[in-house]
Amino acid sequence: MRRTVARLASRRSLLLVACAPLLAQGCGEPAADPARAPHDSSADTSTSSGGSASSGGSASGGGSAPNQPPRRVCDGSSGVRLAYQQLGGGAVGTGQSLLVQNGFRYLVVDGQCRYWAFGTQDMKSFWQETRTGTLDAAAEKELAAALAYQDWTSAEAYYPSCDGSTELLWGDSVTRTATAACPDGSEGPHEEIRAQGKAAREWIETLWASGAPVDGPVRLRAVRQPPDLQNTRPTAEWPLEVDIDSVAIDLVDDLQLNIESPGYLVKDDPGIAVLRGYRDKLLAGDFSEYEGQDLLLPMEDGNDVYIVSVRDTVPYENEDGILRPPEPGQ
Known part of the structure; x- marks a missing residue:
């Protein structure tokens, strides 16, 4: 291959x-019909x-092969x-x-x-x-x-x-x-x-x-914004016990990351529910200045502004948060 x-x-x-x-x-x-379901409508x-x-x-789809x-x-x-x-x-x-x-x-x-x-x-x-x-x-x-x-x-x-x-x-x-x-x-x-x-x-x-x-752990990434980059959006408060600056990365470093770069794993922290609540508010437009604006979640800590992303996790992710097929023999 x-x-x-x-x-x-x-x-x-x-x-x-x-x-x-x-x-x-x-x-x-081409876009699919959002109302289409894979089951009979009477299901x-x-x-x-x-x-x-x-x-x-x-x-429709595969049936068992003979004797298999x-x-x-x-x-x-x-x-x-x-x-x-x-x-x-x-x-x-x-x-x-x-x-x-x-x-x-x-x-x-x-x-x-x-x-x-x-x-x-x-x-x-x-x-x-x-x-x-x-x-x-x-x-x-x-x-x-x-x-x-x-x-x-x-x-x-x-x-x-x-x-x-x-x-x-x-x-x-x-x-x-x-x-x-x-x-x-x-x-x-x-x-x-x-x-x-x-x-x-x-x-x-x-x-x-x-x-x-889902509940349980989340992964996040906090990107520290340059001091000369003014934020005009509404901001949220950092809800976790860990200090945000200790887990944040600079914007220039974020630009070097790819999809398989790990995020910071958060578990057993009461602030997880708050993060998920922020996601709901973000989708409702609470952190946007106008309709249709890019969905970004800004958080402030003192004079510093961070752009934070957070996602749910699946139990079968590896230690870096990646979900992929196991290597042959594993």
Whole structure:
């Protein structure tokens, strides 16, 4: 194979090509109908106190090969069994590469049928909470069918596009990628993989809507602004026990970071709830001077101003906050 997933994702994240306006619909793709769901309209989709998601109706996609035991998503194991991530370039604001560290969209399901979903059609500048829940037996079966999970085999494919994203599907020791190749490129089963990615994005819409906001740790990045750069936006107070200056980086250093650069992990701090509350206020426009202004979260500490980004975490991230397929043999 010409490239590995890790090298490719890192290289594309450094490009930061200016396709961000397209990413809310899928970079390099026509916008999908936000109301479209992967299930029959008569299906019952609900969230219980445990965050259970159920669905009805039929779904197309892979069936079991003769004499081959079914590949189960919810096999009772504690690891990731099915994951979809939309990775790639895209212009983001100060400190905000952290927000898309694990994809402009992602869906993660483990062997206990727990899921984590992020990146719906209507999210604003990647400032969206991750939601979680539990698939019931019917939803597990339909999700596996929609993504042809039973038929997955490892593949590295390329499709012709100069501003497209990388579609990454993985689980059960299988990794499938379809990556944009500019100016031309057509190699491997890219149409099949991209169709499975499209189906995964439709499931993100449904599962995010039926899930509950995650709690627990967050990752953040605080970017110290130059003294001569005047801030005119409303500001928030730093809510954490740790001193903001001790975890902040300078603006010039932020410009050198890529998507896989780790953020600061915050856990067991009562200020986490306040940070998530700031995110809600940011989306409501409380930190903007006018409608349509870039979504940035300024915080003050004395005479210093910091631009802060914060995102939710998924339990299967590594120590740097990265969620990717395990290396072969791991």
